[in-house]
Amino acid sequence: MLERPIEKAIFLSRWMMVPFYLGLLVSLAVLVVTFMxxxxxxxxxxxxxxxADIILxxxxxxxxxxxANLVLIVVFSGYENFVSKIDATGHPDWPDWMTKVDFPGLKQKLMAxxxxxSAIQLLKAFMHIDTTKASSFNNDALMWLVIVHMVFVVSGVILALTDRISSAGHGDTDSKDKADSAAH
Structure with a gap:
């Protein structure tokens, strides 16, 4: 008797994510102003x-x-995966990926x-080495930028490997289930 209303409340709670996505769209506008x-x-x-300053x-x-791309990926795929399907019909310029990014794909795109x-921040720091006087250059800051970047790279590789292992495991289970049901 209580199960249906609880499940309905849980299902409707997905709409509480919408303010997050709208807020991210506002942050996208902030990025546009900053870019300009x-x-x-x-x-x-x-x-x-x-x-060097032009390159920076x-x-x-x-x-x-x-x-900005990261914000768009999160808004579109987050809304599509967690709130509601987006109707792309009638939008000839609609990119195919926007309605096809699943949660593992979202994680990989975010990590990439x-x-x-991180790589751009590290490159900026390296570009400043030539323009900064040796006495005022902060080796510790550069070391931490490299460490943080390497943590992101290793995390991305581990994430990709675990997703690959997980999807391979699901594939094996599906083929085993199909083989079992064909035998019966």
Whole structure:
């Protein structure tokens, strides 16, 4: 008697995720403003800036772009996987991946984006080595950036391996079940 209302409440609770996704869309707008500021700064200083600073500016734009992609991936696949299916009919430009990213795929895309963002931060730090006086360069900060990046890389590899092992295990179970039911 209580089971149905409890299950219905649990099922409807998925809609409580919507404010999170809407908030992420607001954060996407913040990233757009930040991107435009960074682009404007780069464009207005292109003639009086060193090559290293131009590269750092471009890396900052790429970093912001990757962060924006990450937000979109989380919003679309999170909404699709946890709240409601998105009707893509009537949208000719609708990318196919948006309605096909499952939870393991989402984890891998998130991890790949985090590794890429970390790599860009590390590259920025390496670019600053040449422009920073040796006395003021912080070796400890660079060491920690490398350590954090390597933790992200190793975590991504482990995540991919566990997902692969998990999916292979499910495949073996499915084929065993099919073989058992064919024998009966």
């Amino acid at each position: 500021q960074e682009l404007w700064h780069l464009l207005t200083h292109v003639l009086d800036t060193s090559e 500016g471009i890396l900052a734009l790429i970093d912001l772009s990757l962060a 984006s985090i590794v890429a963002i």
